[in-house]
């Protein structure tokens with residue numbers, strides 16, 4: 162088989178060790194943490210390599226192994242395109258090919274210093290509104306019974322940390338790279354709650370020894386389509402089943418709290434800080450809040466991609482207003498932050514015509530996303546007594562979306578761990594109050610607030626009567 166890339170593109174990987182074990186070998190990780198780690202490996206004499214783990218996608222892991230653990234990232238801007246070959250991975254594991262014990266052993270290995278995660282919001286098995294472990298989650302219940310093949314990441318982490326402690330290996334850090342407010346704290350709370358059920362002394366050890374730095378991660382990485390795969394193949398000279406395409410922009414802000422060291426990711430542009438909270442809130446409420454808003458309204462209005470919504474002046478200005486008038490006022494930023502410039506930059510990023518980012522993709526898992534993306538800003542307005550028309554419209558559009566029928570009468574393929582319950586409630590006589598009453602999604606201070614119920618109901622009725630485009634234009 163010909164080599165994946167020519168010798169002059171390869172860098173010397175002999176020093177790299179799998180000191181990072183990453184769970185979640187998905188598109189976002191490939192274009193973000195893996196690329197940052199690769200850039201560090203290229204520039205210095207770093208020994209930080211990655212063992213890529215996918216718990217459920219053995220096809221991707223087999224493909225990665227078949228190409229010497231390399232893959233491509235195609236950065237597509239509005240005007241130019243650049244391909245990068247990530248060479249930071251040194252090995253790859255998946256339970257169905259290697260057995261769950263091989264994954265657990267790698268996580269427990271003495272040289273593993275960081276376990277990083279991109280498992281999406283639902284991978285933590287928490288109630289999104291509270292961040293607490295969902296003790297009724299069927300896979301959590303199954304893992305708590307102690308099967309040899311865990312179903313959840315928490316099951317794997319607990320088994321690995323138990324082994325690690327027994328072997329006397331040094332503590333490490335668990336680095337959540339998911340779009341969850343306080344992602345490190347959420348990961349810690351979920352893992353401790355899980356471990357406490359099985360081994361309270363292990364939970365105490367985790368609490369004392371393992372660190373869980375919070376991170377803000379940002380890069381728009383749409384799911385690969387046939388077209389993007391063809392673009393990647395054209396740039397590379399052959400297909401790459403692990404290749405991803407993304408925007409040129411990338412950002413990573415990391416709480417500098419590592420138990421066993423970390424790569425100098427700042428060489429590649431990451432920023433280490435003492436407190437990530439303001440950056441996390443800014444990104445979740447402005448970027449992701451606007452993304453979800455555009456996704457639900459855009460899908461209902463018949464727009465396939467986020468860049469299509471940006472061609473509609475009403476959508477464009479509504480997204481800008483949501484960011485500057487309803488999200489930004491809820492934020493307390495370090496001196497020098499310019500939230501208006503940030504919003505302007507986001508509009509440019511959303512408008513990138515080369516990124517075919519589907520509204521349907523962003524609309525997935527709304528029950529897990531809405532609390533972090535719109536809930537935080539909403540709480541601010543409730544406390545201040547200020548108005549929140551865009552947030553109300555965004556929540557109403559999500560409710561309209563989960564009813565399962567679009568404005569043309571076509572059914573919508575709703576992807577959400579709570580899809581059945583959402584569909585049921587969205588099709589009841591009073592869908593707004595019924596959906597706001599879901600405490601896993603809306604804390605009672607939001608879900609039972611009469612102002613929220615009234616405003617979301619008005620927005621919902623406007624969507625039913627006039628459709629998404631007109632309801633939005635009327636604002």
Ligand code: CS2
Nearest residue numbers: 378379380381382449452523
């Ligand atoms: C998007 C995010 O799919 C989604 O929900 O909003 O994946 C978004 O593209 C990233 O957070 C950007 O950093």
